[in-house]
Amino acid sequence: MAAATQHPFSAIKGKKVLMVGAGGIGCELLKTLALSGFQDIHIIDMDTIEVSNLNRQFLFRQTHVGQSKAKVARDAVLRFRPQISITPYHANVKDPEFNVDFFKQFHVVLNGLDNLDARRHVNRLCLAADVPLVESGTTGFLGQVTVHVKGKTECYECQPKPAPKTYPVCTITSTPSKFVHCIVWAKDLLFSKLFGDKNQENDLNVRSGDASSSSGHSEDVFVRKPEEDIDQYGRRVYDHVFGYNIEMALSNEETWRNRNRPRPIYVRDVLSAALSQQNGDMENTKISDDPLSVSAMVSLGLKNPQEVWSLVENSRIFLEALKLFFSKREQEVGNLSFDKDDQLAVEIVTAAANIRASSFGIPLHSLFEAKGIAGNIVHAVATTNAIIAGLIVIEAIKVLRNDTSSYRMTYCLEHPSRKMLLMPVEPFEPSKNCYVCSETPLLLEINTQRSKLRDVVEKIVKAKLGMSLPLVMHGAALLYEVGDDLDEIMVAIYSANLDKVLSELPSPITGGTILTVEDFQQELSCNINIKHREEFDEEKEPDGMILSGWTQALTTENNKNSSAGNGTSTSSQAVPIETVVDDELEILSGETATLHSGKKRKISDSSKASNTSFEEKSKRKADELELDSPIVVLEGSMEKDNGKKKRLQ
Amino acid sequence: MKGEELTEQETALYDRQIRVWGVDAQRRLSKSHILVSGLRGTAIEFCKNIVLAGVGSVALNDDRPVTEEALTANFLIPSDGERVVGKSVAEICSESLKDFNPMVRVSVEKGDISCQSVDFFDKFDVVVVCCYSLAAKRMVNEKCRKLSKHVAFYTVDCRDSCGEIFVDLRNHAYTKKKLDETMECQIHYPSFEESISVPWSSLPKRLSKLYFAMRVIERFEDVENRRHGETTIADLADVLKLRTELCQANSVNESQVPDSLLERLIAGPSEFPPVCAIIGGILGQEVIKAISGKGDPIKNFFFFDAADGKGVIEDILSNP
Numbered sequence: 014m015a016a017a018t019q020h021p022f023s024a025i026k027g028k029k030v031l032m033v034g035a036g037g038i039g040c041e042l043l044k045t046l047a048l049s050g051f052q053d054i055h056i057i058d059m060d061t062i063e064v065s066n067l068n069r070q071f072l073f074r075q076t077h078v079g080q081s082k083a084k085v086a087r088d089a090v091l092r093f094r095p096q097i098s099i100t101p102y103h104a105n106v107k108d109p110e111f112n113v114d115f116f117k118q119f120h121v122v123l124n125g126l127d128n129l130d131a132r133r134h135v136n137r138l139c140l141a142a143d144v145p146l147v148e149s150g151t152t153g154f155l156g157q158v159t160v161h162v163k164g165k166t167e168c169y170e171c172q173p174k175p176a177p178k179t180y181p182v183c184t185i186t187s188t189p190s191k192f193v194h195c196i197v198w199a200k201d202l203l204f205s206k207l208f209g210d211k212n213q214e215n216d217l218n219v220r221s222g223d224a225s226s227s228s229g230h231s232e233d234v235f236v237r238k239p240e241e242d243i244d245q246y247g248r249r250v251y252d253h254v255f256g257y258n259i260e261m262a263l264s265n266e267e268t269w270r271n272r273n274r275p276r277p278i279y280v281r282d283v284l285s286a287a288l289s290q291q292n293g294d295m296e297n298t299k300i301s302d303d304p305l306s307v308s309a310m311v312s313l314g315l316k317n318p319q320e321v322w323s324l325v326e327n328s329r330i331f332l333e334a335l336k337l338f339f340s341k342r343e344q345e346v347g348n349l350s351f352d353k354d355d356q357l358a359v360e361i362v363t364a365a366a367n368i369r370a371s372s373f374g375i376p377l378h379s380l381f382e383a384k385g386i387a388g389n390i391v392h393a394v395a396t397t398n399a400i401i402a403g404l405i406v407i408e409a410i411k412v413l414r415n416d417t418s419s420y421r422m423t424y425c426l427e428h429p430s431r432k433m434l435l436m437p438v439e440p441f442e443p444s445k446n447c448y449v450c451s452e453t454p455l456l457l458e459i460n461t462q463r464s465k466l467r468d469v470v471e472k473i474v475k476a477k478l479g480m481s482l483p484l485v486m487h488g489a490a491l492l493y494e495v496g497d498d499l500d501e502i503m504v505a506i507y508s509a510n511l512d513k514v515l516s517e518l519p520s521p522i523t524g525g526t527i528l529t530v531e532d533f534q535q536e537l538s539c540n541i542n543i544k545h546r547e548e549f550d551e552e553k554e555p556d557g558m559i560l561s562g563w564t565q566a567l568t569t570e571n572n573k574n575s576s577a578g579n580g581t582s583t584s585s586q587a588v589p590i591e592t593v594v595d596d597e598l599e600i601l602s603g604e605t606a607t608l609h610s611g612k613k614r615k616i617s618d619s620s621k622a623s624n625t626s627f628e629e630k631s632k633r634k635a636d637e638l639e640l641d642s643p644i645v646v647l648e649g650s651m652e653k654d655n656g657k658k659k660r661l662q
Numbered sequence: 663m664k665g666e667e668l669t670e671q672e673t674a675l676y677d678r679q680i681r682v683w684g685v686d687a688q689r690r691l692s693k694s695h696i697l698v699s700g701l702r703g704t705a706i707e708f709c710k711n712i713v714l715a716g717v718g719s720v721a722l723n724d725d726r727p728v729t730e731e732a733l734t735a736n737f738l739i740p741s742d743g744e745r746v747v748g749k750s751v752a753e754i755c756s757e758s759l760k761d762f763n764p765m766v767r768v769s770v771e772k773g774d775i776s777c778q779s780v781d782f783f784d785k786f787d788v789v790v791v792c793c794y795s796l797a798a799k800r801m802v803n804e805k806c807r808k809l810s811k812h813v814a815f816y817t818v819d820c821r822d823s824c825g826e827i828f829v830d831l832r833n834h835a836y837t838k839k840k841l842d843e844t845m846e847c848q849i850h851y852p853s854f855e856e857s858i859s860v861p862w863s864s865l866p867k868r869l870s871k872l873y874f875a876m877r878v879i880e881r882f883e884d885v886e887n888r889r890h891g892e893t894t895i896a897d898l899a900d901v902l903k904l905r906t907e908l909c910q911a912n913s914v915n916e917s918q919v920p921d922s923l924l925e926r927l928i929a930g931p932s933e934f935p936p937v938c939a940i941i942g943g944i945l946g947q948e949v950i951k952a953i954s955g956k957g958d959p960i961k962n963f964f965f966f967d968a969a970d971g972k973g974v975i976e977d978i979l980s981n982p
């Protein structure tokens with residue numbers, strides 16, 4: 014009772030907080046912290062403000078578009094609380110300046126982040142610095158807040174995070190059954206092929222190449238021939254990818270035994286000769302220096318992005334967009350990659366996906382929907398962020414009071430569960446099997462002004478940690494890496510680094526630095542806190558460095574995946590095709606499990622892809638659900654089952 | 663509504679939320695008119711949420727001058743003294759709120775809302791009163807109910823680190839998605855007076871204790887002719903006495919309304935900003951649901967207590 018009635022200000026006074034993220038949750042959080050009496054707030058965010066942020070990131074205005082979120086948020090809050098101190102950093106939380114010593118100055122760290130990678134990074138730094146962390150995430154009407162205090166509650170990584178959604182390559186290239194498969198095809202294969210780096214091999218290329226050579230032309234069909242009319246080129250590409258390639262696929266009877274046969278589509282079938290010749294009104298297109306504003310929709314007079322276009326309209330958009338790329342944005346062709354904010358790119362991907370969907374009898378979608386799928390755009394509303402921010406502050410105050418028994422993780426639900434819309438659950442104890450928090454973090458005492466990187470790699474990373482193909486990183490800076498896919502320049506840089514003294518590396522290693530060492534083959538990654546020490550006893554400490562906090566058990570536990578690799582894998586894990594672009598991606602997925610105490614709890618996931626909660630089922634079509642997490646294509650699971658994963662370019 | 667499209671500007675601004683509730687809901691929001699009276703912290707949070715969501719208009723009502731007290735949980739009042747001199751809380755807040763979203767009309771209604779004629783409320787789709795007295799809540803709710811048009815009525819109260827929302831949507835028709843099917847639903851709400859008149863002994867067994875505690879303090883302020891939140895720890899003995907009387911009259915055990923809870927509610931600060939954010943967020947979502955006619959609305963009370971962290975829906979008088 015005393016704790017509850019006690020004015021929260023007494024716990025807050027003189028306390029220093031670090032906020033990571035000034036986006037949807039961050040704006041709400043900064044406001045609520047300031048109103049609640051917090052007086053020393055530091056805030057890190059590398060992003061700049063975009064128009065689509067403005068519907069919920071209420072500290073930002075139209076005039077702020079393009080400016081630093083952290084800085085604008087600070088100025089906005091100081092307008093109603095000028096006496097407090099807010100320190101903004103327009104920077105990546107993974108930058109080396111934000112090391113353990115930096116984190117140690119804070120009494121609590123509050124996360125309002127949008128990606129797994131940064132969340133893990135902050136989790137590890139908080140553990141290393143022994144600073145409590147309050148973690149959060151929202152999507153649509155769902156959200157969660159969790160408390161991570163070293164030694165008392167589970168860390169952010171105690172619960173394994175599911176891998177991103179993957180699709181077999183053949184589903185994408187040959188047998189799509191959902192609209193998302195068509196989007197992946199249009200975005201990662203066709204778009205890259207048409208406008209990306211021609212030297213990048215992808216499956217569309219392989220297949221088209223094979224097909225072409227067998228029918229007598231060996232040149233790449235995607236290359237515009239010299240003097241070739243742009244309309245002619247567009248129709249040739251259209252007929253090839255939507256017509257000829259489908260005919261080729263149909264010739265493999267085995268594939269279609271238990272599937273609906275797709276329909277080849279040719280320009281002449283869809284558009285009358287006159288219509289296909291008819292140009293879009295290019296003069297109508299706004300003359301603008303901004304290539305991102307060129308639009309096939311505008312030149313064809315289609316206005317509503319919510320509308321589902323017919324096959325004819327999609328075909329016209331496809332041809333018009335292709336033409337606009339080659340006429341208005343020719344210098345970019347050859348080095349473009351898909352960007353959700355590139356209108357013309359979204360248009361051609363939408364149209365291509367829809368034409369392919371028509372072939373395979375899959376329902377067509379609007380540009381608005383296609384853009385959400387292709388861009389992994391998260392669903393976000395202001396109210397959920399406000400609620401979650403309020404819950405974060407309540408937990409932060411408990412942490413500052415050291416009121417351990419009151420810590421809760423709280424779920425914000427769309428539909429009540431046992432009458433509750435906000436459901437608190439007692440936090441769990443740290444997992445004994447968690448490689449991140451179960452052992453005291455590794456500590457390496459070393460003379461950073463004398464020892465070389467080679468000493469660390471040979472004596473510690475290889476000899477003690479047992480890594481065979483190690484990668485050594487300091488923040489975002491790669492210091493050392495081995496692998497047969499490195500180019501000569503990188504090999505030279507890395508070998509030069511090996512002979513450099515730690516404190517003289519391009520990203521200097523000094524006392525307080527955290528090194529990340531990883532071995533992709535073993536799926537093993539750990540952090541080493543560096544402590545500078547001048548002298549070592551030559552007899553007792555012959556290595557000239559001391560590693561502590563390491564036990565053999567950790568090695569075996571985390572080696573569990575090493576036997577799964579068959580030596581052919583190019584990377585140990587599926588790599589997301591693109592990182593999520595906007596806001597709070599990660600959410601609870603709401604799988605209900607019964608636990609030790611007989612209490613129910615919801616297992617939180619980093620991605621909504623793998624498990625579908627009842628909240629989500631009722632909210633969105635199953636088809637859309639799996640799209641929100643990064644899409645990865647799993648290569649060859651049908652034709653050749655070698656388990657090889659590959660990142661599509 | 664058919665045939666009217668969102669403008670390009672609206673589509674760009676509301677992109678992320680349209681992905682949550684759809685274009686149709688966004689169109690309905692942009693045509694709705696909201697009245698908010700009593701601009702305490704919770705109401706301010708609510709205003710921010712619905713202005714960002716893109717409602718058609720918001721009318722603010724609060725004639726209090728800007729004082730130290732009005733500033734506590736209010737992020738709409740800038741600290742530069744000049745601008746606020748001689749202005750009411752509603753006038754200052756409307757200026758700041760306009761900046762949040764140029765597509766929403768923000769205006770000020772002066773005077774005591776509870777004394778307005780029934781017709782006054784006809785121009786609104788949603789009426790929210792925050793930290794109102796028992797008598798004023800009753801009056802506004804009754805006036806809204808006299809209209810043939812369905813005006814959604816909400817009350818919100820915050821005391822210490824607790825909050826309460828009351829909802830009256832009269833007869834509310836809406837759709838909800840279950841798995842892949844859209845269901846049509848209809849529910850009936852009791853009025854505020856009907857709800858609080860239910861004898862305590864016939865209420866659900868495990869009802870939130872906050873319900874009783876809020877009724878006791880509300881009643882105390884009513885009989886003592888106090889304004890909302892004017893009760894202090896000095897009144898504790900009298901509040902406990904009233905609690906005992908009400909429990910006896912309703913034949914419920916006094917343990918339903920613990921001393922400690924009543925003490926906390928009257929001793930603590932009137933507003934706790936994190937709770938304002940939470941209650942204002944839940945209320946924002948409810949109003950969006952009511953306007954869009956999408957999703958199960960709260961029926962008919964919601965309670966949040968930061969001490970246990972639970973946000974609970976209670977259905978008082980489920981069959982009016």
Ligand SMILES: [Zn+2]
Nearest residue numbers: 168171447450
């Ligand atoms: Zn852990």
